Amino acid sequence: MQETRPLSGAEKVKAASRHLRGTVAEELAADTEQFSKDSVLVLKFHGIYQQHDRDVRKAEAKKVYSCMVRVSVPGGRLDAEQFLALRRLAHTAGDGTLRLTSRGGVQYHYVGKRELRDLIRAIREADLSTLAACGDVVRNVVCTPAPFDSPEARSLDHWVRLVDRSLKPKTRAYAEIWLDGERAASVVEAESEPLYGETYLPRKFKIAFTREGDNTVDVYSDDLGFVAHFEGGEVAGFTFLAGGGMGQTNGDRNTYPRAADPIGFIRPDQCLDVARAVVTIHRDFGDRTNRRHARLKYVLAERGVEWFRKELAARLGFDFDEPRPLVWQRHEDWLGWHRQDERRWFFGLRVVSGRLAGAILNGVTEAVETLRPQVRITPQQNLLFTGLEEESRPELETILKRHGIPLPHEMPPVLRHSMACPALPTCGLALTDSERVLPDVAAAVQKEAAAAGVGEERIHLRMTGCPNGCARPYTAEIGIVGQSPKLYSIYLGGSPLATRLGLLYSHNVPLEKIGETLRPLLAAWAAERTVGEAFGDYCHRMGMDALRERFLEVGR
CATH class of the missing domain: 3.30.413.10 (Sulfite Reductase Hemoprotein, domain 1)
Incomplete structure (x- = not known):
């Protein structure tokens, strides 16, 4: 038998939710700081994750709850007014930032329970929605x-x-x-x-x-x-x-x-x-x-x-x-200037980890207010300004430079072609840091690449704070995946065209030793690659067993 x-x-909660209602409305009206466990699951279908700041929990031994609210943006396309509407909402809800997601959406972080309804109504007034952004x-x-x-x-x-x-x-x-x-x-027709x-x-x-x-x-x-x-x-x-x-x-x-x-x-x-x-x-x-x-x-x-x-x-x-x-x-993402048609251009701006905050948020906002482009969010967490006339090109660069925002070609290649998930302190699944440490990790890898003589080569690096892979580390040439506090697994051999998954190279690598661990691999690639061979293709050709035996097991 x-x-x-x-x-x-979760299946039982969904079955009892009455098509995603549950007790969300009642709890929303209640004078409490958090939602119940069952409502937390139902809320995901509405584009909302209840979270708590784990830095605060560690420091003060208490949970301070807030919500992440995710906006769906089909195809990543926003007109100027929609982007500016989302920007204005960042002043009134959350931590004042916008985060571009790895699926072309927008996230608000640290949104209070009492702010949710007003925020979602305002998002809907911009002809956008959070429905089915999660769940x-x-x-x-x-x-x-x-x-x-x-x-x-x-x-x-x-x-x-x-x-x-x-x-x-x-x-x-x-x-x-x-x-x-x-x-x-009040609609009485049967719902299905x-x-x-x-x-x-x-x-x-x-x-x-x-x-x-x-x-x-x-x-x-x-x-x-x-x-x-x-x-x-x-x-x-x-x-x-x-x-x-x-x-x-x-x-x-x-x-x-x-x-x-x-x-x-x-x-x-x-x-x-x-x-x-x-x-x-x-x-x-x-x-x-x-x-x-x-x-x-x-x-x-x-x-x-x-x-x-x-x-x-x-x-x-x-x-x-x-x-x-x-x-x-x-x-490779569409960064820098590209022809859109015979008379217009589009420009791809590198947004590290998709986080629009401070100077880059202010600069992007001024550019959209001034030039009124259509805005596109890329699945690699970057931003495109589209439909720009020839005379707008120097004006856009002037705005960005005034706010201290580097142009893509001014950024180191590893950081330019990297991605990271939010991870700590808000993601409940995170085992360690990702977004907060990505610039340091990218700099460490960039330093080793430069020392090996390949500092100007394009290498795709992606990092996550847990194995769930929201920033798609397994398709990258270098995937760095959090396993426990400040310890990471390194995956190598993904295709530079993201058509092949990387394989596990080393497990439980300390954060501060990621660059050092990659040092001999980058040097070997520089010395042994075929003409035009990317780092991921080199690692795949050599094989993980051979690379581990050559570089990890020596001296053990």
Whole structure:
């Protein structure tokens, strides 16, 4: 007799939440500083994480609660007024900063419980939302940020917005709690979630769109990715991939990062049907007994890609073609100046760890107020100013320099091509620091690269404060993953085009020894690389066993 494992506690909370209502409204009205455990889970679907400052807890032996509020920005696109509206809200809610996320959204940190409703209403007035920015649903749909003004780009944008809009939860709980509660609650028609069901998905679900050759979105890291092929100025079809994901859990070999598999090729009008069908496979086959093992990637890894193709075709009611070969030319973000069309330009600004605070926030705000560009948030936590006329180029640089903001080419290569998650002090999953120490880590690696004679070479480095991988360290050439306080694992050999995952090189490396640990590897790369060979490709070619034997085991 087959053993039936009990559902996880989260599944029971979702089932009892009445389509994401729970007791959130009642607790919001109560004179308390925090939400209950069950409401904390429900709030994630509304784009809210309850957190506490762990520095304060350590210093004062008490928990001081606040919330992180995440705004969905489909495709990362904001007009000038939307950006300025979000900027103004940072004055009234949270810690005065905006954080650009690794999925093209915006986060507010240190938002008080009593500030939540006013903040979310104001976000909605800017024609944005926090619904489904977190939680066990399809989250913000990302797209390559390059704003080339062409029929191809406009055609791709249509599909991004259609998929993002169509896969949102249908519950009216969001409007009832945060917006116009009385009117929404008075609607008597039956409410249902035809896509998600009563308990939504087993875990989060991430979708990315891009075009042939441009992997700035890290498409292999997503649950579902669509790669557009163009003909005659329109999307002629998509090669789609499935089963990617970054997270893993210390000590649990049943969890691991995984790169997505190419699944098939479809016409553009089949895109939404495919997205819905893949989501339902996750809904029906994802592990609801163990949240650590609940992502779609485990369904593909354990049941097989061919099983997945057959199941998907059966749900669609039609067959799809074999995936087209994918050739990538770019993973580097669109930093600096680029032609948008024959007369206009766009500029990519490096935002370290996505944190807009102090001088860089003020400089970006002045630039948007003055030049009124469209703003795009990239999946690599940077910011694009788009639609700029020729005469705006020196004006933008003047504004940035006046605020002391370095231009991308003025930054050291390692820092320029790095990412980090927030980690401590607010993230409840963090085991150690990430964002706060990234500049020092990047400087240490940069120093070793310069000493080896490769200081001007591009190296992609990503850092997280735990193995969950929000900054996608496993796709980087150097991935630094927090394991315990001030101790990190180092992953090497990821592709410079983010098409291959890195492998574990060394475990429990002290923070202050990360640069030293990489020193002999960088020197060997400088001496032994083939023409044009990137650091990640060199490490992959040499192999982790050989590198460990050569550089880690000597002298042990």
